[in-house]
Amino acid sequence: MSEVSDLPDSDDPGAWIGWTTIQQAIASDPVRSAWVSANAGSGKTHVLTQRVIRLLLAGARPSAILCLTYTKAAASEMSNRVFERLADWVVLDDDDLSRRIMQIEGTAPDRIKLAEARRLFAKALETPGGLKIQTIHAFCEALLHQFPLEANVAGHFSVLDDRAAAALLSDARRALLTATAPEEGSVLAEAFASVLNLGDESGLENLLGDIVANRNAIRRFTAVAEQQGGVDVVLRKRLGLAADDTEKGIAAQYWPLPGLSGGTLELYLSLADQKGGAKAQEVAYGLRLAGREPDDARRAAMLEKIFLTAKGEPKTDSQFLVKAMLAEAPQLTEAVAAARAHVAASRDRLKLMRMHGATQAALVLADRLNHDYEELKKQRSQLDFEDLITRTADLLTKSGVGPWIHYKLDRGIDHILVDEAQDTSPIQWSVIQSLAEDFFSGESARPIVRTLFAVGDEKQSIYSFQGARPERFSEESDRTRRRVSDSGQSFSSVRLPLSFRSTADVLEAVDEIFRTVDNARGLSAVGEPVVHRxxxxxxxxxxxxxxxxxxxxxxxxxxxxxxxxxxxxxxxxxxxxxxxxxxxxxxxxxxxxxxxxxxxxxxxxxxxxxxxxxxxxxxxxxxxxxxxxxxxxxxxDRLVLTSHIAVQDLLALGRFLLLPQDDLSLAAVLKSPLFDLSEEDIFAAAALRGDNESVWSHLKKFAADGNERFRAAVEKLDLFLRQAKNLSVHDFYARLLGSHGGRRQFLARLGTEVSDILDEFLTFTLDHESAGLPGLQSFVSTLELEAPEVKREQDKGRxxxxxxxxxxxxxxxxxxxxxxxxxxxAFTHTHLPKLRLIETDPDEPPMPAWVPVADLANSLTQNDAARIQILAEEEYRRLLYVAMTRAxxxxxxxxxxxxxxxxxxxxxxxxxxxxxxxxxxxxxxxxxxxxxxxxxxxRVPRVERSFERISRSETRDNEEALPAGLLQPLPPQAELPRPLSPSGAGTIIDEDEGGLVVASPLFSEKQRSDRSLEKGRLLHRMLQALPDIPPEERPGAAQRYGERAARFWPEAERRKLVDSVLKLLDEKDLQPVLGEQARPEVSIMGTLMLDGRRYAVSGRIDRLAVLADRVVILDYKTNRVPPVTEETIPFAHRAQLAIYREILAPLYPGKRIDCMLVYTENASLYTLSEKALGLALAGLKTK
CATH class of the missing domain: 3.40.50 (Rossmann fold)
Structure with missing residues (x-):
């Protein structure tokens, strides 16, 4: 195990850059696991890229490397960087390549490594599966597709995007609401009534929204609760309530008051009347009333008013006692304190009991909503994004199945790299750690060093609303360190404080701000100081x-x-x-x-x-x-699609086309850029019409009277009405924005930014056509209901x-x-959700708690609110760090x-x-x-430097003049070449291949023998497979294949088949296409000029060998009569090889191309002469 060295003592830039280079080398070491804490702008993507390349250089299979990124954009950027670096290596000379490798590995490579480095680009591209640089959601999706049976998902499942998931959840909510009516008296109906009573309609709507947002956490809680006796039992246990506790029972326990009962109560009442002030006497009066109150609930309310403030806080002693009372009975201080504490505790238990009832009702609705949502997904064979993670986590830890999955994956993943680790949620960490479980257990299927690498920055963890918990970054680091240490492997914790992005002015300001303890609270779980260079x-x-x-x-x-x-x-x-x-x-x-x-x-x-x-x-x-x-x-950067004025105009047009009498929609359309009528025009069309006359009818009258502006508008609207009836929604709007000039009109009034909005609008029309009900009415309703949010990439290049x-x-x-x-x-109590997830036990899932009204607030929810406030304030400070370090x-x-x-x-x-x-x-x-x-x-003092000044024209390297022909009409499309299949080349000269097929004497000429067909197929398969087997193993392999594939043949025929194949494979002339240089089933495409006309050629060569001085083409002919001499080889067969040779000739200049035919009927081999191929090609050109 290794830890990072201390930061450099010197402020010398060279010392910091040299130290950082060493840390980057440690972090990218392919034989050690590492945890990297990288400040903003410190080059974490460079370290990730460097580690992937060093893993490849160390011999890791590209498919064995799994790099998990936070976004698709990050995955794309990292993949591009890796492939750009590897592509550069292909064309570098030995000295440059050696220098590059030495920079990242620290040692000079030998010739073998140089050659291997040049092959990495092709290796990474061609390896099945390739480099897995993807989001964790993409990885989980692929894993579930790989093990659908074990994960209990449909093998052909698809993933719901956010919009489709929202639509499905809306259907589930609708099903829940409609299910309560016919089930009057059921648990669901009672829960529904209880929720409505506590939170009214708006509270119900908010609750359903909270259930949707927390559905997976609720599902985990209820699943665990069912194993522990049920939701009611677990809720009571977590809330500290007894099994027989009820609201009425708790209210009855308010009285008598501990400390103020019996003689002590009488003493207090007497002294309060005789020596107490107005407040003490008021308390005494209230206590007498409470003692006579027969209703427990009302008495409890009276006692709360006596002993507690409106906020539920205990009143001070001065509200109950005065000096004269204490002089005579000092013991009353403890008596009042005991009574006050009892009332406060009872009030809290009562509120917990009420919250228990509210939560139980909410969970009944949640259970039904989740069930309906899951059923809708199951019916459609769909999963949402959260399902991908949860199903994968369950799959990897599932008893009886998990070990099998790990065994299969153990042969596929050797190195895991995690980007933006600080934003990885706990359940995502469980997936990652499960994948790496065998890396350090000593039970791996392969004796190689396997590593886990993570890079992130706790200070930049700002996605708590997506489940991220920044403290997990250091917790997972400690966990991994222990596992690696126990396995005897190497582990390093690395810090990268040197920024390659920001100037010293920005970074020293950041350090100065977060040097204050209060400002730095929440930036690091272990209290590391904020240091930048x-x-x-x-x-x-x-x-x-x-x-x-x-x-x-x-x-x-x-x-x-x-x-x-x-x-x-x-x-x-x-x-x-x-x-x-x-x-x-x-x-x-x-x-x-x-x-x-x-x-x-x-x-x-x-x-x-x-x-x-x-x-x-x-x-x-x-x-x-x-x-x-x-x-x-x-x-x-984010916009609700229907909030943009251009989309509102297009929706208004849709509503008018559905109902021309919709006056408001028509007025909006006429005012839009599509028609650009003035408010005066619209006033004339609307205000001067008859009482029962629509604007559309009045507009047509204006047009008939010769008003040119209205006539043009009416003609255009008539055209739209006709097209909307005959075209699909997408085609209609695409034509409207395209050939009818709608896009140009919107751009002229609303600016270039509207182009992205219109593109998203058309995308929505297309998505709706493929997934929704057809028709304009369905489209307009869906768009208004779903109001999809558009996220627009804001590229600096614009x-x-x-x-x-x-x-x-x-x-x-x-x-x-x-x-x-x-x-x-940073936080206000209005931010608190009504449905909370409260952690009462670190070893159990959080407990849902529904607090629809403030009257249900209790000590548990108050403590949780304080926790939420602290977390919100800590994230608020991390947001400031992120914001400042963008500069x-x-x-x-x-x-x-x-x-x-x-x-x-x-x-x-x-x-x-x-x-x-x-x-x-x-x-x-x-x-x-x-x-x-x-x-x-x-301003930070700096060393004055002069920089080369470049003109504005040089600053935009990617800004070039538009091509001269860009705005010109496209030239006529060139005629596509006629397709030609080499194996059917003879058809272009109408040659009959009758008689070429091996016929059976028992059938007519047009029928084929089943045995003959089978023999041809077997020979073909053996000729495909056996060349890849070492020569000494071929007889045994051929015999085994024959016994399995031709097990019903007579032994003599089967032996004859095997012997003929082995004899053919021993042919001296055939050896070049059987060696390592040869490849089977090579697809080929190209164009061929025949008699002044181009033909598109697409075919497949059975075996192709590229040798030092020549290229060898081999083609098998099955179920054809073998020729006696070269001259009797069918023209179509000769023409096929001639075409292959013509297509390959430009690819291999200076090399001779030999063409061979093998007829599987008698395992005979023919090498075609130059003359035969030339005559075949000439025959194609002249006919």
């Missing part, structure tokens, strides 16, 4: 902090004609949006950054604006940038300012980042807030840490046309 020595950088924009003291009167949901121009979000837009305008094309060692002007694509959540600010900034007109800006959430920016970077703090708290050169921190400031906001954390008085901080003033605002600048 930058490799970009001398590169200019900057961190600016703007003053938070606060609301104005006096709100200005806004334009009453503005939309009710518009952000007022005086709102803090709008003010900040204008400031950022102005600053971006001052940067783009005016200031410079250093990119790849060269100085260049800043472009729009260099700027990234990060927000915590998508709110009004995002729209305000997009609008402010578009108003400038000189700064391209990307649209929202050279647009990108605005996105911090979550969406994970894995991205930008030279300049504006970090916008919306001023909201490569410059970081601008700004924000806006409401009337009340949040003292724990990102902005406050940064402004407190980077306060004036620090040597790197200086006060500053910033401005835009609306005014000035204060702030600070953070």
């Amino acid at each position: 930058s490799s970009r020595i001398g590169h200019p950088g900057a961190v600016d902090l703007w003053e938070m924009v606060a609301p104005e003291a006096v709100v200005k009167e806004e334009d009453w004609t503005a939309p009710f949901d518009a952000t007022p121009e005086s709102a803090p979000a709008a003010i900040l949006a204008r400031r950022i837009a102005h600053s971006i305008g001052a940067l783009v094309g005016r200031e410079t950054i250093v990119d790849k060692g060269k100085e260049r002007l800043i472009e729009a694509g260099d700027i990234l604006v990060l927000v915590r959540k998508r709110d009004a600010f995002v729209n305000a900034l997009t609008r402010a940038l578009k108003r400038r007109g000189d700064i391209p800006v990307a649209g929202a 050279n647009e300012v990108r605005i996105m959430t911090v979550h969406a920016s994970k894995g991205l970077e930008a030279p300049i980042v504006f970090l916008v703090d919306g001023g909201s708290k 490569a050169d410059r970081l601008v921190v700004c924000g806006y807030r409401g009337v009340r400031a949040n003292n724990d906001s990102w902005h406050m954390m940064i402004s407190t840490a980077l306060s004036e008085g620090h040597p790197h901080v200086e006060a500053a003033s910033f401005s835009d046309p609306d005014g000035e605002w204060p702030g600070i600048r953070w």
